[in-house]
Amino acid sequence: MxxxxxxxxxxxxxxxxxxxxxxxxxxxxxxxxxxxxxxxxxxxxxxxxxxxxxxxxxxxxxxxxxxxxxxxxxxxxxxxxxxxxxxxxxxxxxKSEPTLLLHNGTFLSQALRSQRVTQDEVLSALRSSGVSNLSDVVAVVLETDGSMSVLKGQDFKIDPQTLSNVDRYHARTGAERRHD
Incomplete structure (x- = not known):
């Protein structure tokens, strides 16, 4: 004892x-x-x-x-x-924050590289969510638990609050980066 x-x-x-x-x-x-x-x-x-x-x-x-x-x-x-x-x-x-991997149908290659995720893995998550067309996807987010959330929307419209805690640096345009 x-x-x-x-x-x-x-x-x-x-x-x-x-x-x-x-x-x-x-x-x-x-x-x-x-x-x-x-x-x-x-x-x-x-x-x-x-x-x-x-x-x-x-x-x-x-x-x-x-x-x-x-x-x-x-x-x-x-x-x-x-x-x-x-x-x-x-x-x-x-704690890490969720990371945006795909935004408005476009892969964010810098985010994919930094999180060590391939486009094939994102595409697999899209298929698992029943997505057959990238134009239906507003965002794919790598969550803090390692899972991927797929946000679908028409005309890339989504409530901005849904992505409020997501690292969106990689999704900003060149013009937005110049103003930082």
């Missing part, structure tokens, strides 16, 4: 460093790594599963150390999400 205070101290030191490293790696790796999970749910799920397996299978890790590690992971998750909801710059720092 308890090996030593040194072991607990080691977990208190190693767990925050490992958690920060894992979150940083996931954040740097981008949205495609996360497919259908947000980064923090994925971190907690994987880390808790790994910690539990280590506690259960490794005689060198005491139960108290494993429980402490799991409590720390859950606490970090709570603190980060609590801060993200209340402090705008924390939310901006830890």
């Amino acid at each position: 308890f090996d030593s205070w040194t072991g607990l101290g080691r977990v208190l030191l190693v767990a925050p460093l490992a958690y920060v490293a894992l979150v940083a790696i996931l954040r740097v790796s981008g949205k495609r790594t996360l497919t259908k999970l947000n980064a923090f749910d994925l971190v907690v799920t994987v880390a808790l599963g790994s910690t539990l397996a280590t506690v259960l299978l490794s005689k060198s890790v005491a139960l108290a150390e494993g429980v402490l590690a799991m409590a720390l992971l859950v606490t970090f998750q709570f603190v980060i999400t609590w801060l993200a909801v209340r402090v705008p710059w924390v939310n901006t720092l830890i």
Whole structure:
């Protein structure tokens, strides 16, 4: 049940460093790594599963150390999400925003490259959404969970609020960029 205070101290030191490293790696790796999970749910799920397996299978890790590690992971998750909801710059720092990949029937090649998405993948998402003609598509958005949302509309009309939180830099015209 308890090996030593040194072991607990080691977990208190190693767990925050490992958690920060894992979150940083996931954040740097981008949205495609996360497919259908947000980064923090994925971190907690994987880390808790790994910690539990280590506690259960490794005689060198005491139960108290494993429980402490799991409590720390859950606490970090709570603190980060609590801060993200209340402090705008924390939310901006830890969460990516959706990215526009296709706008008014035109592929945004810079956005596709930066998000590591191919035109074929976008076309696949269009087919999955029942789209047979690019002229029916107002936008394709790569969401923060790695999924693609397809917005259809006639004459490229859509409520601007639908795209209000989407990175639209790539969709601006040359004239708009010159005025920045």
